[in-house]
Amino acid sequence: MQMTPNxxxxxxxxxxxxxxxxxxxxINAVENxxxxxxxxxxxxxxxESGSGKSVTAHAIMGLLPPRQLTVAGGxxxxxxxxxLVKSRAAMRKIRGARIGMIFQEPMTALNPVMKVGxxxxxxxxxxxxxxxxxxxxxxxxxxxSVHLPEPERMIDVYPHQLSGGQRQRIMIAAALVLDPALLxxxxxxxxxxxxxxxxxxxxxxxxxxxxxxxxxxxxxDFGVVAEVAHRVVVMQHxxxxxxxxxxxxxxxxxxxxxxxxxxxxxSLSPPARRPxxxxxxxxxxxxxxxxxxxxxxxxxxxxxxxxxxxxxxxxRGETLGxxxESGSGKSTVARCIARLIEPSDGAxxxxxxxxxxxxxxxxxxxxxxxxxVFQDPYRSLNPRRSVGAAITEGPVNFGMTxxxxxxxxxxxxxxxxxxxxxxxxxxxxxSGGQRQRICIARALAMEPELLVADEPVSAxxxxxxxxxxxxxDDVRKxxxxxxxxxxxDxxxxxxxxxxxxVMHRGEVVEEGPTTTVFGSPAHAYTRALLDSAPGxxxxxxxxxxx
Amino acid sequence: MTVEPAxxxxxxAAPRPKPGRxxxxxxxxxxxxxxxxLLLMTLIGICAPLLGTKNPSEINPAFRNRVPGIEQTIRNDxxxxxxxxxxxxxxxxxxxxxxxxxxxxxxxxxxxxxxAVISIAIGLFIGLIAGYLRWVDAIVMRLMDGxxxxxxxxxxxxxxxxxxxxxxxxxxxxxxxxxxxxxxxxRSIVLSVREEPYVEAAIMAGTRTPxxxxxHILPNTIPALIVQGTFICANAILIEAILSFLGIGxxxxxxxxxxxxxxGRGLFRIYPHNxxxxxxxxxxxxxxxxxxxxxxxxxxxxKLARRM
Numbered sequence: 001m002q003m004t005p006n007x008x009x010x011x012x013x014x015x016x017x018x019x020x021x022x023x024x025x026x027i028n029a030v031e032n033x034x035x036x037x038x039x040x041x042x043x044x045x046x047x048e049s050g051s052g053k054s055v056t057a058h059a060i061m062g063l064l065p066p067r068q069l070t071v072a073g074g075x076x077x078x079x080x081x082x083x084l085v086k087s088r089a090a091m092r093k094i095r096g097a098r099i100g101m102i103f104q105e106p107m108t109a110l111n112p113v114m115k116v117g118x119x120x121x122x123x124x125x126x127x128x129x130x131x132x133x134x135x136x137x138x139x140x141x142x143x144x145s146v147h148l149p150e151p152e153r154m155i156d157v158y159p160h161q162l163s164g165g166q167r168q169r170i171m172i173a174a175a176l177v178l179d180p181a182l183l184x185x186x187x188x189x190x191x192x193x194x195x196x197x198x199x200x201x202x203x204x205x206x207x208x209x210x211x212x213x214x215x216x217x218x219x220x221d222f223g224v225v226a227e228v229a230h231r232v233v234v235m236q237h238x239x240x241x242x243x244x245x246x247x248x249x250x251x252x253x254x255x256x257x258x259x260x261x262x263x264x265x266x267s268l269s270p271p272a273r274r275p276x277x278x279x280x281x282x283x284x285x286x287x288x289x290x291x292x293x294x295x296x297x298x299x300x301x302x303x304x305x306x307x308x309x310x311x312x313x314x315x316r317g318e319t320l321g322x323x324x325e326s327g328s329g330k331s332t333v334a335r336c337i338a339r340l341i342e343p344s345d346g347a348x349x350x351x352x353x354x355x356x357x358x359x360x361x362x363x364x365x366x367x368x369x370x371x372x373v374f375q376d377p378y379r380s381l382n383p384r385r386s387v388g389a390a391i392t393e394g395p396v397n398f399g400m401t402x403x404x405x406x407x408x409x410x411x412x413x414x415x416x417x418x419x420x421x422x423x424x425x426x427x428x429x430x431s432g433g434q435r436q437r438i439c440i441a442r443a444l445a446m447e448p449e450l451l452v453a454d455e456p457v458s459a460x461x462x463x464x465x466x467x468x469x470x471x472x473d474d475v476r477k478x479x480x481x482x483x484x485x486x487x488x489d490x491x492x493x494x495x496x497x498x499x500x501x502v503m504h505r506g507e508v509v510e511e512g513p514t515t516t517v518f519g520s521p522a523h524a525y526t527r528a529l530l531d532s533a534p535g536x537x538x539x540x541x542x543x544x545x546x
Numbered sequence: 547m548t549v550e551p552a553x554x555x556x557x558x559a560a561p562r563p564k565p566g567r568x569x570x571x572x573x574x575x576x577x578x579x580x581x582x583x584l585l586l587m588t589l590i591g592i593c594a595p596l597l598g599t600k601n602p603s604e605i606n607p608a609f610r611n612r613v614p615g616i617e618q619t620i621r622n623d624x625x626x627x628x629x630x631x632x633x634x635x636x637x638x639x640x641x642x643x644x645x646x647x648x649x650x651x652x653x654x655x656x657x658x659x660x661x662a663v664i665s666i667a668i669g670l671f672i673g674l675i676a677g678y679l680r681w682v683d684a685i686v687m688r689l690m691d692g693x694x695x696x697x698x699x700x701x702x703x704x705x706x707x708x709x710x711x712x713x714x715x716x717x718x719x720x721x722x723x724x725x726x727x728x729x730x731x732x733r734s735i736v737l738s739v740r741e742e743p744y745v746e747a748a749i750m751a752g753t754r755t756p757x758x759x760x761x762h763i764l765p766n767t768i769p770a771l772i773v774q775g776t777f778i779c780a781n782a783i784l785i786e787a788i789l790s791f792l793g794i795g796x797x798x799x800x801x802x803x804x805x806x807x808x809x810g811r812g813l814f815r816i817y818p819h820n821x822x823x824x825x826x827x828x829x830x831x832x833x834x835x836x837x838x839x840x841x842x843x844x845x846x847x848x849k850l851a852r853r854m
Contacts, residue, residue, distance in 0.1 A: 380747055
């Protein structure tokens with residue numbers, strides 16, 4: 001990766017300060033931020049949620065919400081031209097033509113009732129005087145350049161007919177159709193699967209090479225940073241704490257916060273794990289199948305096999321990772337095992353008892369044995385009920401007295417690293433990571449045999465993620481729990497799982513010890529997954545000596 | 547692996563700042579106005595005998611169709627005279643319109659509040675069950691669709707004609723067409739809330755279905771139901787007035803704003819006061835209830851509140 005030396009920067013941000021409205025937790029959303037992007041260079045702005053990285057991007061585009069966030073100082077030079085002082089009309093001319101933008105959610109960024117070709121053509125319609133035929137030709141050209149298959153056919157389809165990756169390619173095509181000098185990408189691959197993400201990252205790298213576009217890339221993912229960035233800007237609480245070349249920042253970080261962030265990135269190489277002392281089987285699924293049937297009375301019936309013949313075993317004290325992309329059926333399997341949904345076929349043996357087909361009444365005694373921790377910490381606690389009520393609900397349901405349950409809740413709160421006196425507080429008074437701790441305490445209150453963790457850290461920042469992962473590992477050891485760990489994140493899986501099952505289109509394609517699956521993957525899909533992991537060649541946290 | 551205490555300290559929750567005070571008064575003006583008018587009307591209804599009224603059903607054949615403000619002096623048996631001022635005139639039977647309007651507030655408010663409370667209670671119960679139990683849903687909702695297909699007024703007229711006219715039959719006749727609306731509202735909320743992870747967590751905790759519904763799902767319906775309740779209340783007052791106006795509501799010996807207007811209908815062009823005063827009260831009350839409902843919606847509806 002080389003930069004074009006001594007080139008005049010496309011984007012030069014100097015002392016940018018954005019003021020927050022009064023009453024917020026800090027005065028400025030972004031304070032005195034300076035960095036530059038040269039032609040053909042990818043600059044990653046990286047930080048956790050609330051670091052001000054998105055506000056910076058929006059300020060550059062002139063898209064701050066009026067009256068709420070105001071630019072209080074600094075200059076933003078686009079090819080030497082200060083765009084902060086431009087009028088709204090002038091900014092409209094610049095956006096799309098000189099600055100291209102892509103956003104995180106490719107579905108909501110596209111208009112669902114407009115053909116994708118027309119959405120790209122709209123940019124041309126606004127900024128150029130091309131006629132209908134020329135416009136169509138330009139759209140076809142740019143769709144080809146982002147490697148969309150059969151542009152002639154794709155130009156006339158609606159967004160819902162495309163996959164997530166294809167939608168993001170359409171977004172990129174629309175952003176690049178006028179050859180802007182600067183491309184701003186705000187978490188463009190966060191909502192995508194890892195294999196799709198790899199393709200999109202490759203496309204962005206290729207496009208900046210071919211067109212010499214400067215790219216400002218906002219991300220929270222150090223894997224992505226290692227993959228694409230020439231230079232890195234690390235932000236925390238609205239300030240730039242460190243910036244430099246990717247090599248310098250990742251290998252020799254000077255700032256303590258940067259070091260902490262990079263150390264928190266889980267490594268892709270699994271650590272050696274001690275073998276299990278005893279192998280008492282807690283969970284065994286036999287040919288577990290879940291079929292969803294759509295249609296019926298008036299439309300053709302259509303069967304979707306969300307999970308097919310899934311055979312899994314989890315022993316006491318062991319963590320089994322179920323890894324797969326969205327739609328692979330990993331969550332369906334987790335929800336079947338927790339019996340939140342009823343499987344269509346197969347058996348689920350919890351300590352030898354089959355719970356797959358039990359009626360709600362007969363199922364109730366088995367509820368205690370399996371507990372689940374959900375992905376979204378903001379929705380998995382009832383906002384109207386205190387944390388204490390959430391943790392004691394289960395034990396009280398099963399006959400524990402209120403005071404004994406409360407005593408246990410206090411114990412569990414200390415165990416998960418929270419203040420026991422916080423039991424009277426409500427969920428909104430806690431951060432995302434703290435809420436996830438509470439959810440773990442709630443699950444433990446039932447004294448389960450099996451803990452199902454359904455993407456428990458995907459919604460958390462990387463530093464918080466590391467803590468929650470270590471907590472899950474901690475309670476597994478302490479209570480000798482069997483853990484079924486559902487994740488899409490290979491790095492997380494490598495760190496916490498004893499064994500891994502890889503799911504693809506409803507089937508388990510490969511299963512084995514973590515070191516084997518990561519070291520010598522047998523199935524082609526597993527290899528594709530591992531090859532797609534961003535920053536796979538980079539060993540995070542191994543800093544060079546000064 | 548253990549948790550690093552230094553990192554824990556960083557992870558403190560920042561309470562979200564409350565939205566600014568600007569606009570708070572503007573939004574609350576509706577609530578204050580609506581509540582004030584309703585309180586006033588309720589007080590008038592309760593204190594009716596103390597407000598210089600006479601028996602609202604007392605017929606005075608000698609003093610029919612008099613204009614507002616007229617005074618009648620009666621010589622009593624002991625030779626003294628008493629003067630009674632008809633503030634809103636008299637109707638075609640010589641009854642005091644002022645007294646009738648004041649007493650009429652009782653019936654109108656009673657019907658409005660009773661219909662709102664009872665239809666919400668019934669609709670909430672049916673809606674919770676329909677939203678949560680899939681097999682009940684199909685049956686109940688088709689029934690509700692059927693009920694909604696009949697115009698509310700026609701249904702009410704049909705129901706009233708089945709019973710003897712009276713307060714209770716009018717209340718029942720207004721409640722039945724209102725129930726499907728409440729059921730639909732509750733059901734739609736239940737359908738979205740039942741997918742929330744915290745509801746699934748409660749299922750995992752072994753919470754039985756009735757408790758689950760009451761503890762985790764029902765509270766989510768309350769804000770919407772308070773708002774809906776005000777609109778049902780306003781609607782019920784209007785429907786009662788319409789039924790009485792058509793002569794099939796409350797019998798004329800009990801004054802309601804609707805049947806006062808019904809009686810004044812015949813001579814409306816010559817003596818408009820018979821319709822004007824009860825109509826004014828009716829319009830003011832319904833407006834107050836609606837404004838109150840709008841204000842409450844702005845305050846309680848989380849979707850609107852988030853936009854503020």
